[in-house]
Amino acid sequence: MSEIIDRPRYACALGGALFTLRALPRTAPIIHASAGCGYSLYGALSAGAGYLGGGYCGGAAWSSTNVVEREIVFGGEERLEEQIRATIELMDADLYVVVTGCMVEMIGDDAAAAAAVFRDAEAPVLAIPTPSFKGDSYAGYDMALSGLFRGFTRLGAEKRKDTVNLLGLVPGQDAFYKGNLTELKRLLEQLGLRVNTFFGEGETLDNLRNASEASLNLVLSDRYGIKAAQVFEEIHGVPYRVLPFPIGAAQTADFLRAAAEAAGVGTAAASALIYREEDRYYDYLERIADIYNDIDLQRYAIVAGDVNYAPSVSRFISDELGWIPKLTVITDQLNAEETAKVQSRFSGWESGVYPLIKFDPDTSAVQRYFPLAWPQSANERYYDSFSPAVVIGSALERDFALQYSLPLLTVSFPVTNRIVLNQSYAGYNGGLSLASDLITLLMSWR
Amino acid sequence: MGKPLKQIAIYGKGGIGKSTTTSNLSAALSLMGFKVMQFGCDPKSDSTNTLRDGSYIPTVLDTLREKSGLDAHDVIHRGFNGVYCVEAGGPAPGVGCAGRGIITAVELFRHQRIFEELDLDYVIYDVLGDVVCGGFAVPIREGIAKHVFTVSSADFMSVYAANNLFRGILKYSRSGGALLGGVIANSVSGGYSKEIISDFTNRTKTRIVEYAPRSITVTQCELRGKTVVEGAPESEQAQIYMSLAEKIAAHEVSEIPAPLGVTELREWASGWSEKLLQRVEGNVSPGEAI
């Protein structure tokens, strides 16, 4: 029997695919699933993504076949065809993508055949199987991207040495995906690269269509986007490189050096850029030095989040702010290889100060592991002295934070207590945001 | 009213003779004075043909496909001696979910309380027998049918399907599902085939209810769209079906079978094939060789 996950921090594959498509410009998803799948996924994911909303052709307006018993018994392909036809007629989009739910996959509906009926339509119609029994929303991102790379990205494009694609930031599951992509693209462009992020500011479907011109895919995650990058390599012959998701000066410098090296643009360009950016970064960051010292803002920190945020936030706490990370809980369901990979991110930090690291998808895990990170009976001078401290996690850490009267900053899904617009936590600007958010939180908490 | 309704499910590998046996059983029970409904649960939808001069009837699912509300009376057709005939039907091959179709059809009859209304004595489900997915197990779970009989020959594939059925029965037996009445041996005409099937029933702690030999009368009647009971009532084969009906009418207690494990079953089969090979070789003495 499978185990129960206590309050998981993701929805299903269909949800991940829908939010990936929601983030693509002028794209209309068509849901082939039971009534309710679309709307409940919209409700869950939008709120968790800092109220991302439905976007273009999305959310409460998502087109869906809403299959009922009749389609399950007799097959739903005709119903799907009808829905595609109606969607093309009513929704003005440059790309239509059929995504599927569990029940139609279980009965073996051939969504690709229904989509193929429209091969001569003005805008392409793709079908991507996204049954939720195949994985969570992160897996759905990989399914959707893989399907797009197979079915939409141009075949046989001539490679450009200066072009890279950026993968690994999952729209919605990363509430800050758009700000993050914008910041990372800004930096890579200064290395002289052309960058496709697909979901960032100012991108169009052409970025996705012509992504096969790239010579390199950068995957900024130890889990998300790797499968899609492998599909990309198989179909378009473009290699990929996995790098950690960078927050703040130290990590971003590592990132830029590694990216420059992988993209073959030379480390001199990276060094010059790092120099310029750090100049600017520390000019801002030093503003907190006085208040930091005056009111003793060094803190213990507990971090809970996905494989992108948890290690990078922990390192930022330790290396950049000089705080003491005590416990980090990584909340994805990972296999042994992925676990080892993520574990390896907790090494080589400048500070040499590492937290207790736990891998556990349960929300109650933070509560459970806390005594291990902070044994109350370890002959401490003060019996209950976990203070001053801060929790950096998701809205699900609220109960825990309240119980110990700790301030909580939400950065990882679900981020239901904030409105997220263009803010980012990636790169230099993201590091400044994280620092100012944390210090602001502590000051307003006093 | 108030007399107990007996619901029986007949399973077995495709083409083994389920519909032939079930139709003859229904016909025989009706001649004994019982009110009988035969409910075909096979997308082939030919279960009840020989009860109605070889004609097909609109199925539950075909009718449902056209309109969403359905009155069960519209899909009940009378056959030989008043037997009520129903075909669940199914989706076109290769699409949809036939298992779900059976669930839908059976549920519809239960909701509309048709069995009570018609004051039936017997409902006999004729079910595609490989129990390929949950839908085909519906008549044996949730206590819809109380007794399951399986039609099997001595052919390994047919025994394999029977053993699978036993596994399904065993699984649902703990939650009030149907139990096994026994095996109806079909096209078993004696010799080693009788030995094989009775060895299998011994191993699985069940029993053979009736032996129905392969018979040309069955074929002749089928070609005229009739059961043997209707078309050749005086024949030996008809007497066998009458005897089967009497036994089933008298049958009260079904049991939990003891299915063989997958490797056990394979070993059992290869044991038999070796035995048979030896016998064949033994029969041909050098002098007789041509």
Ligand SMILES: Nc1ncnc2c1ncn2[C@@H]1O[C@H](COP(=O)(O)OP(=O)(O)O)[C@@H](O)[C@H]1O
């Ligand atoms: N005892 C029998 N003797 C001769 N033919 C038989 C006998 N039982 C079945 N058959 C023939 O075998 C074929 C398949 O039988 P059928 O009852 O339709 O199988 P099922 O319902 O299991 O798929 C039919 O043509 C039927 O006439």
Ligand SMILES: [Mg+2]
């Ligand atoms: Mg049949």
